[in-house]
Amino acid sequence: MQGTVLCGINNVFTVLSGKLRYECRLKGKTLITETEEYNPLAAGDSVEFEETSLNPPQGLITSRLPRKNAFIRFNKKLRKPQTIAAGFDILAAVTCVREPPFRPRFLDRVFVSAPENCERWLICNKTDFSATEEERKRLRGFESIGVRLFFVSVKENRGIEAVRSAIDGRCLFLVGQSGVGKSSLLNALRPDAGRRVASVSQKYNRGRHTTNYSLLFPAENGLPEIIDSPGIREIEVYGIExxxxxxxxxxxxxxxxxxxxxxxxxxxxxxxxxxxxxxxxxxxxxxxxxxxxxxxxxxxxxxxxx
Ligand SMILES: Nc1nc2c(ncn2[C@@H]2O[C@H](COP(=O)(O)OP(=O)(O)O)[C@@H](O)[C@H]2O)c(=O)[nH]1
Ligand SMILES: [Mg+2]
Structure with missing residues (x-):
């Protein structure tokens, strides 16, 4: 059987096949892939699996099918590539100018790491804070590298409809620093998601992220397909000399x-x-x-x- 990985936590994967969500483990200890990776499977991956139970739906994953694309960073701590998401049509870097502060160099790295075969977006959230002239210029600069810009405020419900209609039946992958509002945006685009949102100070005080794994929300009931990812503090690019x-x-x-x-x-x-x-x-x-x-x-x- 074939399915799509919605998420993976501690080697337990939720795989969507037809209308059913299977709780899967790997068949054998590891999955054979071309390179040594931190995580051989990520949200958005297509896999083959054996059904071991139908009620509740459970299975064993036997292989990963070829990937259309992936967003991979080098995990410094583990010294291995880490796939954040796979098989998306649009990569949307989410940013803001305040809380947390604007980090354009982080965005540069996101776009360097983006696969060739996806559309590139930059969604600047929290427009209820005003940007300086310099910040505006740096943001606009991304248009010169083929990035489509959106300005939104989830808090004030501004600009969300433009994002929704631009998705146009494709899979949107949200990536960015912790606290910029990825999960808030997801919840605005998909009211069924109910993804947890935490204040920036909450995130820092606890020293951990609210969202610590990527999660794919499949297209259903006319809602757009979206992959939300955990806040990334740093990106070390992978696979580029x-x-x-x-x-x-x-x-x-x-x-x-x-x-x-x-x-x-x-x-x-x-x-x-x-x-x-x-x-x-x-x-x-x-x-x-x-x-x-x-x-x-x-x-x-x-x-x-x-
Ligand atoms: N001022 C303002 N705050 C926002 C906006 N969107 C989200 N936030 C807040 O930013 C914080 C982080 O949001 P969250 O969605 O968890 O960010 P994530 O880490 O990128 O997923 C929360 O306190 C949200 O309420 C916005 O448009 N304006
Ligand atoms: Mg989040």
Whole structure:
């Protein structure tokens, strides 16, 4: 039988097949996949399983079917790739400018880590707080890398309808820092979800996240398909070498053509047109600084291979 993983907690997976939700475990100790992973299955994965009971629905997962795409980060603590979600059509980075503070460099990493074959959105929530001119500019900058921007306030019920209609029957994956309002947005789009929402101070005081696993809400009763994910504090990108990082910054391209060194990586090369553009304000300087920062981190982890 085949089904879709809705969530996995401590190696117990909820798998939707037809109208039934099966409680599944893995058949055998581990699932064979190409690389060593922290979690071989994530919300949105398609799997094959054997039904072991129908009432209640239970089963054993025998394999993971090929993935259309996935959002993977490198889990620093465990030193292994960690899949946050798989098989989505739209990746929506959720952000806000206050509570918690705006972290554009985090967003840069989200879009670097986004698979090629999905639409990219940036949903700026909490517009009941006003953004500074600088923050607005940085937000608008994401449009130059093909990201669609939405401004919403779940609290004031603004902008939600625009998001709802843009989903247009596709699977939306919500990702972002803890506290930006992912679960609040999910609850607004899917009143049946009843996902727990916690104040930012509650989250920090307890030192843990309210939502600690990804959860897929399947399309049903005319409601959109959404994957909510736990708040991520940090993203270390996975599967991209430092030398290739520049290809994930399409806003650098118009300047990169004029770099003096061929194959310029825009770090410390002489007469680098990207660096010059950042210095003279033609390119957002923080985008370039964010790039060099991430470059350094990747190089530190893997070493320079070229
Ligand atoms: N001011 C304001 N607060 C909001 C808004 N949306 C959500 N919040 C609050 O932000 C906090 C974190 O929300 P939550 O949905 O749990 O964030 P998540 O960690 O990204 O899932 C909660 O206290 C929400 O009530 C908004 O539009 N404006
Ligand atoms: Mg949440």
């Amino acid at each position: 430092a030398a290739d990082l520049r290809f994930h910054y399409p806003d650098f391209d118009p300047f990169a053509e004029h770099c003096a060194v061929s194959g310029c990586r825009h770090i410390s090369e002489p007469r680098c047109a990207v660096r010059e553009a950042a210095e003279n304000g033609e390119l957002d300087e923080d985008r370039w600084l964010s790039y060099t920062n991430l470059y350094g981190q990747i190089e530190h982890r893997y070493g320079s291979r070229r």
